[in-house]
């Protein structure tokens with residue numbers, strides 16, 4: 206199907222792009238890699254009156270260190286993230302879609318889109334990242350725990366552009382893992398679990414951040430699992446018991462690919478696998 210008619214602008218600067226969004230009064234959409242937005246426009250699930258293509262703006266694609274923070278520009282592609290050896294984020298980017306998708310899709314686009322089956326939202330949520338955005342009222346930083354609001358909805362305002370993702374360094378004996386059960390055709394996550402686990406010297410869990418995608422209306426932190434792990438020795442038995450809480454309190458999705466019961470089951474199994482691998486890696490394995 207063809208998209209509804211729309212205007213197109215390709216500003217050369219962030220200021221111009223923000224101005225274009227503000228002038229459109231909520232009717233415009235940012236265009237980055239186009240791998241989520243264009244399919245939605247073709248299905249007429251999105252009908253923006255204007256596309257503001259940020260692809261011609263210089264300086265939005267980079268990966269650099271600022272002290273112990275890894276800083277990634279919004280237009281950095283999944284393939285570039287995959288090659289950068291960033292704990293958890295690179296292994297997650299490596300399992301997004303296929304090569305074509307990873308070469309066009311951007312980190313900023315994936316987070317701003319907040320697809321309930323997207324992989325990268327889970328990784329950045331588990332990593333405790335921060336999001337930088339710029340809009341007509343200037344720049345602000347949004348903690349990741351406040352960023353993913355609801356299905357396909359984030360804390361970004363209509364005139365705001367996500368510019369940067371800031372990932373804090375892992376501290377102490379920390380291990381990470383992303384485990385995914387992909388939809389066989391698209392590779393989107395039917396269930397994906399990102400785990401960041403920090404162990405004390407005696408192998409007790411000092412802290413855990415577990416983020417799950419594909420299961421609920423949006424990516425979420427499995428706080429019941431995190432609490433069940435905290436202070437416990439990282440044994441197989443304790444991890445399995447904690448993982449049983451992976452879908453607690455979640456309105457679990459059901460569709461032609463997986464029923465709610467099956468997805469809830471996957472959430473438990475993949476949480477156990479992700480936490481086990483994170484623990485092994487924290488122990489140097």
Ligand SMILES: Cc1cc2nc3c(=O)[nH]c(=O)nc-3n(C[C@H](O)[C@H](O)[C@H](O)COP(=O)(O)OP(=O)(O)OC[C@H]3O[C@@H](n4cnc5c(N)ncnc54)[C@H](O)[C@@H]3O)c2cc1C
Nearest residue numbers: 235237238239240241242302310311314323324367392393
């Ligand atoms: C066949 C196929 C398979 C896929 N498989 C997977 C998969 O396995 N896992 C997965 O996670 N994803 C998958 N994707 C989605 C892919 O990762 C997308 O590229 C990504 O979700 C969106 O990034 P984009 O740069 O293409 O954004 P776009 O499509 O350009 O934009 C998406 C949305 O975000 C907004 N936006 C984009 N950039 C910004 C910004 N900087 N500031 C504010 N708003 C912005 C747009 O306005 C739009 O609403 C798949 C896509 C396809 C087509």
